[in-house]
Amino acid sequence: MELNANAEIFQGLSNAVVDMDEERTVSLAEMSIELGIDAYLTINNGLVTGMMRAGDLFEQEEYFIPELLLCSDAMYAGLSVLQPHLKKETEKLKSRVVIGVIEGDTHDIGKNLVKIMLETSGFEVIDLGRDIPPRSFADEADRSGARIIALSTLMTTTMDGMNEVVRILERNNRRNRHQVIIGGGPVSSAFAKRIGADGYAPNASDAVRLVKQLTGGVER
Amino acid sequence: MIRDLMKPAERLKAYADGSPIDRLPCVPIVGNIAARVIEEKVSSLRNNGRLLARAHVAAYKRFGYDGIRIFTDLYVQAEAMGAKVRCPSDETAYLEKPAVSNTDQIDAIRPIDTPKSGLFREHLDAMERTLEAVGKEVPVTGALTGPFTNASFLVGTENLVRLTLKRPRAVHRLCEVSLETSLRYAEAILKTGCTPSLTDPMSSSTLISPKQFREFVLPYLTRLVDYIHGQGKAVTLHICGKTHPVWESMADTGADCLSIDNDASLLAAKSKVGSRVRLMGNVPPAAVMLQGSPGDVRREARRCVSQAHDNPRGYIVASGCSLPTETPFANVDAMMDAVREIGYPVNEISPVDGNG
Numbered sequence: 050m051e052l053n054a055n056a057e058i059f060q061g062l063s064n065a066v067v068d069m070d071e072e073r074t075v076s077l078a079e080m081s082i083e084l085g086i087d088a089y090l091t092i093n094n095g096l097v098t099g100m101m102r103a104g105d106l107f108e109q110e111e112y113f114i115p116e117l118l119l120c121s122d123a124m125y126a127g128l129s130v131l132q133p134h135l136k137k138e139t140e141k142l143k144s145r146v147v148i149g150v151i152e153g154d155t156h157d158i159g160k161n162l163v164k165i166m167l168e169t170s171g172f173e174v175i176d177l178g179r180d181i182p183p184r185s186f187a188d189e190a191d192r193s194g195a196r197i198i199a200l201s202t203l204m205t206t207t208m209d210g211m212n213e214v215v216r217i218l219e220r221n222n223r224r225n226r227h228q229v230i231i232g233g234g235p236v237s238s239a240f241a242k243r244i245g246a247d248g249y250a251p252n253a254s255d256a257v258r259l260v261k262q263l264t265g266g267v268e269r
Numbered sequence: 270m271i272r273d274l275m276k277p278a279e280r281l282k283a284y285a286d287g288s289p290i291d292r293l294p295c296v297p298i299v300g301n302i303a304a305r306v307i308e309e310k311v312s313s314l315r316n317n318g319r320l321l322a323r324a325h326v327a328a329y330k331r332f333g334y335d336g337i338r339i340f341t342d343l344y345v346q347a348e349a350m351g352a353k354v355r356c357p358s359d360e361t362a363y364l365e366k367p368a369v370s371n372t373d374q375i376d377a378i379r380p381i382d383t384p385k386s387g388l389f390r391e392h393l394d395a396m397e398r399t400l401e402a403v404g405k406e407v408p409v410t411g412a413l414t415g416p417f418t419n420a421s422f423l424v425g426t427e428n429l430v431r432l433t434l435k436r437p438r439a440v441h442r443l444c445e446v447s448l449e450t451s452l453r454y455a456e457a458i459l460k461t462g463c464t465p466s467l468t469d470p471m472s473s474s475t476l477i478s479p480k481q482f483r484e485f486v487l488p489y490l491t492r493l494v495d496y497i498h499g500q501g502k503a504v505t506l507h508i509c510g511k512t513h514p515v516w517e518s519m520a521d522t523g524a525d526c527l528s529i530d531n532d533a534s535l536l537a538a539k540s541k542v543g544s545r546v547r548l549m550g551n552v553p554p555a556a557v558m559l560q561g562s563p564g565d566v567r568r569e570a571r572r573c574v575s576q577a578h579d580n581p582r583g584y585i586v587a588s589g590c591s592l593p594t595e596t597p598f599a600n601v602d603a604m605m606d607a608v609r610e611i612g613y614p615v616n617e618i619s620p621v622d623g624n625g
Binding site: 069110112113114115116118119122153154155156157158161204205206208234235236237239240 | 357360361363364365426427430431433434435474475476477478481510514554555556559560593594595
């Protein structure tokens with residue numbers, strides 16, 4: 050009986066996220082709290098499942114970026130209801146990722162999608178934003194102990210900034226502590242190799258696969 | 270080295286008429302490389318019509334391509350409507366802040382009545398000077414940003430795409446004021462004797478769905494193309510990124526030539542819309558033109574020619590997008606030379622025969 054109620058809430062939440070329905074997501078999340086359903090399970094089986102489905106629809110070109118953004122709006126709205134109710138012990142230690150758009154570039158939709166999909170997959174993402182100097186990536190990774198530094202650019206003019214991040218890590222003897230991955234229009238896996246980065250991903254889903262592969266899963 | 274036997278204007282006219290030509294038209298879209306040719310900083314061209322013209326005339330003379338496009342960046346219209354643009358001293362300008370940060374302020378955005386502000390004036394001045402210098406022998410166009418893309422600079426891309434689903438009427442309003450500005454600017458460009466050349470990257474299927482293209486892009490581009498046609502000029506429409514789902518809609522705008530980037534297959538474009546529009550593209554700007562060797566460039570140019578030279582409405586060898594400013598001159602030369610070597614009519618091309 051209880052299992053059914055849970056499953057119904059989870060399915061409803063997942064559908065609400067896929068349907069881009071922020072209000073319904075919030076009210077189902079609240080209902081889940083009232084029914085005493087575990088918040089962690091609700092997030093994982095409801096919100097995250099919905100966002101994964103939205104990601105699949107995006108890969109199949111059923112959904113485009115506008116739809117994906119509204120799905121993520123719904124997911125985050127549900128998340129802010131559920132997060133305060135997470136039991137401490139179910140909050141697992143997660144691998145951290147520092148992400149941002151290189152200095153000289155303010156295109157950040159691609160970066161935001163990668164962030165959404167990484168968070169959906171259970172990573173903790175520190176988002177530096179856009180137009181970020183190379184040094185800030187290295188500093189923040191050091192400060193937070195993030196395993197992964199994810200760099201994005203859509204401009205050919207700013208590709209060199211990615212190179213610079215790798216060089217800064219080398220100069221500070223930090224290269225073996227962080228792995229650097231890159232993405233965005235003008236870059237490629239050949240470019241990643243050339244600047245000595247650890248990987249390249251052409252889109253948000255591949256970025257998640259890459260981060261999982263480099264970190265050996267979600268746990269730190 | 271093989272020399273050109275015809276001037277670009279002559280070649281393009283003969284190509285359109287089906288008369289003999291020495292080679293296919295070729296346009297490496299040089300963008301701010303023009304600044305490198307006259308050894309000036311990129312930012313010094315943006316607000317200086319005399320220098321901008323000198324750079325583009327010099328670049329044309331240096332490389333010998335078949336079309337000059339007066340262009341510094343995509344933000345000329347949006348800046349006049351309130352967007353904030355940052356201009357690093359020696360790199361292409363970029364958007365710092367959209368015109369409004371709060372979508373409630375959309376109604377306050379007004380179109381530009383007459384493109385008289387400094388930046389417009391300098392760009393128009395550059396067009397006039399370029400025409401005067403070389404307009405008899407080569408077509409000169411003025412870059413015009415498409416309404417949907419301009420709208421993204423007014424409210425921010427993420428806001429705009431959210432609005433497409435949440436408040437479609439607000440998006441239409443933004444496109445409408447952008448269109449009005451574009452029409453006024455197009456009118457001024459045409460008055461100089463140049464033709465507007467349309468760029469609308471934010472409308473690609475990398476960002477929005479084909480259905481949204483038909484709703485928010487097609488009507489506005491169509492009105493713009495109709496207007497330019499009404500003034501007796503042909504129109505090129507450039508959209509970079511993924512475009513295969515919208516090729517037919519792009520042709521529906523009435524544009525005469527579609528410029529597509531490397532994220533698209535020329536063969537597929539040819540079979541889908543080649544009987545309706547001329548094609549141009551799709552030598553990869555970053556991976557090949559910027560980072561490749563002259564040999565890589567030759568191979569890519571040959572691949573493009575072999576795929577598209579028999580396009581029913583014609584083909585212009587071109588880079589898939591504006592070239593990065595640091596693209597080596599040797600690679601631009603290699604692209605031109607490859608097309609000169611192939612000549613016309615195009616015979617059998619072996620794709621590996623690129624001894625760069």
